[in-house]
Amino acid sequence: MATSFPIIDSHIHLYPEAELDTLSWYTPENPLGKQHSVEDYKAATGGAAKGFIFLETDRKHDLASGADEAGGSKGWEHPLAEIDWLKRIVTGNPREGQGHTKEDSELCVAYIPWAPMPSGAAVLEKYIAKAQEVAGESWSKVRGFRYLLQDKPNGTCLTDEFIESLKLLGRKKLVFDLGIDQHRRGRVQLEEAVEMIDRAHEGVPEEDKVVFILNHMCKPDLGVYNTMSSPSFLAWRTAMFTLGKCEQTYMKISGGFSEMPDSLKERPAEDIFEALMPWLSVILAAFGSDRIMFGSDWPVCTVGVGASEAWAKWQKVVARLCWMATLDDEAQRNIWGATALKAYGIESK
Template identity: 55%
Template sequence: MAAENIIIDSHIHIFPSSEASTLPWLTAELPVARQSSVDEFKTATSSSSKTLQGFIAIEAGRENGSSKDWTAPLQEISFFRRVITGEPRDGEGHSAADKDLCLGIVPWAPVNLGPAQLEKYLAKAEEEAGPETWSKVKGFRYLLQDQPNGTALEGEFIEGLKLLGRKGFVFDVGVDHHRRGRTQLDELVEMIDRAHDGVEKEEDKVVFVLNHLCKPDITIVNYTTDPSFIAWRTAMFTLSKCKRTYMKLSGLFAEMTDKVRTWSADDIFASIIPWLAVVIAAFGPSRIMFATDWPVCTIGVDDANADDKDADNAWVKWRKVVEKVCDMAGLNEEDQKMVWAGTAREAYHL
């Protein structure tokens, strides 16, 4: 990676310990069952402090009562507001000086409820955010990976996506091919087609940002013949045909075995080349963006290497993997700039 390349981490999660109880997935046994603050993120990224321009904060799965209780999601927007306006509460782990690090936010939204209820939520979210923070709302996410099959294809959901497109918002897509199987990929392809169907103006078609390579099963050994790999590869090339679809190069630590997570960046890169090569070939550098999924990426990495002072932390290790991706693909200087920051700027209108 050229020294002058600016880095934008396009996918991190931040939350104060005072609001951890609103995160139902944050169980006590998880290593990340603690505050995930800007201060901690700055510590994890200190080796890249001169080139790290900032991050995009993605909603962290606040409790929403099956989309009917908006209290915690709006509370998350209020927290983002304190970060962006530089008005922290005591103990939240950020300061006024950190406000410019947050380049954009992608809160939760009840897309599944359809456009009428979504409009009401957006109005409440805008009021909670205030003008300065609302200007940094670049899109929304409704995590599909744990939802029943068919959720993304329901009429209300599709119309909700079309509403986001008309308003100029991105939709971040979280699906899980590894655990949920091919159905999630097939539905994702159809969801994108239906969300764009009948939308005359290109600028009104919602932009999709796919999270974490759609979580493929990277424990496969015979990937050349494995049906799961073939299905995932086919989906990647199909999804890439839509020019308003982008991919985050992130999230693969969570798909690795415990042992592989502790390997060096070189060895991890070698083990996941087949998946990385497919994504590069399908989307190209102009539609791939660097992201880490911090602090989720630290699980099984930072805690496993806690006694080794010379070991790379998860954020650094993944940055090195992506450096090797750029080298493998033979990307020129301009293409590398797109991967590290340019694609994020374009997709999210930063």
């Protein structure tokens, strides 16, 4: 099921072969352990996406770096190298063999680097200054930051330092992309996300409240068979309606393949949609079309699905949601691109 609306893919990852060993998760055996370039992305989408938003890829780092008065950045070397890599894409200055051309520069409408959120506002301020220096003329495309919480110890996002960092992002009009994982970590990640958002907004003027963009539907277990009696599903549903009450929260319909059993990934898009209806219905009810956005999670979406079909299959799942919910043109434009542009503060393309 195709869509006639312009697509801004709100969640993709890119990295060159020359920098694979800077990725914290990289091993030669990993199915994602090879270059993934703009050229590869365009081939996977068939040119269907008008633009994309890049999310940091979890480069190796040292949180403490830059905390000294000299503002050293050695431990931030790899995240800053990722910013430099995105700058080359955005400004149309490719290096040979890295899979992008000068003409691809407009495709990246925004990018979201890593940031040392647990280190507190003072360190984060120094990091942002360093990131801006490295980004140079591409800095306008940096619309926020991410620090993955899905694999961090419980309580990481509830420290005073983390909350101070979130408030700093709000004052600077930079968003925070929130990556948590209910499927593998349980309801505590949902509960902490709710508390974190409440504390980050408490006592803050409306115009300075940080915007949260929730990744991958918060990674629920999409293999649950009986959602009516599943404690996992019920906890997730409750959290979605709680999170959806906050107007500064947005949700990405993305990352679904990673949370499905392999047998479901192999099914046609129509069957996948039917299986995911309970989750997708909750997302639409909790956030509305003006606060949900399409994201592919490419190339992660290709694992167990296939490089040539994963993006199109997920796009069909979301298109079927729009059709089944009888969404009007404005609502569909929101999901396919307008919501992402609004949430990230990007000028309409």
